Amino acid sequence: MTTEVEGSGSAARPMRRDRRRNYDRLVVEARASFAEHGADVFLDDVAKRAGVGVATLYRHFPTRGALLDAVIREWTGAVLDEARQLTAAPDPAEALLTWMRSLVSHMSVYTGLVAALVPSMDDETSPLHPSCQVMYDAGELLLGHARQSGTVRPDATATELLQLVSGVVWVCEKFGDGADIDRLLSLTLDGLLVRG
Structure with missing residues (x-):
């Protein structure tokens, strides 16, 4: 702590x-x-x-953002630790999907959290920005690993990855049990993968 x-x-x-x-x-x-x-x-x-x-x-x-940051700080560290461990996985695409599932799980714990996080990703003055930066670093670590193996598109960014995962979380909040998280994440990952 x-x-x-x-x-x-x-x-x-x-x-x-x-x-x-x-x-x-x-x-x-x-x-x-x-x-x-x-x-x-x-x-x-x-x-x-x-x-x-x-x-x-x-x-x-x-501010509310400062309190939210204090509350989520513990799991943002866990998200980064998990990304570090997953870079040793033999299948970079599966490692990325595993991490995305975990991130969705964390971001879904509090209804409305994703709405606070998304604008804070690029706002360095936001009290939530440090937590967003940790998630960005974790995503970049796994994307970098997948890029080196030729698994994901070289132009895919960690910012885009976080935005896509945030979109899945938002859909799950709005549609509840009607949202198939695994399918949405698989489709998201499919768009990141190198074809051919």
Whole structure:
């Protein structure tokens, strides 16, 4: 877990124990609230659930994006770790599909999360951009591996890969059980593969 600090620059110091406790409680309760009600849940409800005032929530997380980033940071690291492991797989296309399935699974945990992530992919000022960058790095790692083997189109980018996976997540949110995730991902991968 990332160590949060108070202050900035050379004066930065580890967070006081009581502030750390509030921070951790807010992240835990936000995770539960997002799972139950989606990423658009009222932040006041998250604060109440955590047993802290709204001012405390906003002191730690000035925007919804900052809170979302703290909540998803753990699994974005897991997504990158999985990509690293999958570069050793004998079939780069199957490795890419496995990773895409995993990414869809993570991005689907909170309804509305993908709507917050997509605009943050290219917005370096967004508090969600660091998590998007980790996903980008993971996608680029696997695409690079697949490019070297001649499996995927050389012009396919990690940005496009994330946009395509995000589209699958959005469709799954809108159509629920009517969406065949594996087929959508297979069709997505099929468009990335080298023909002939």
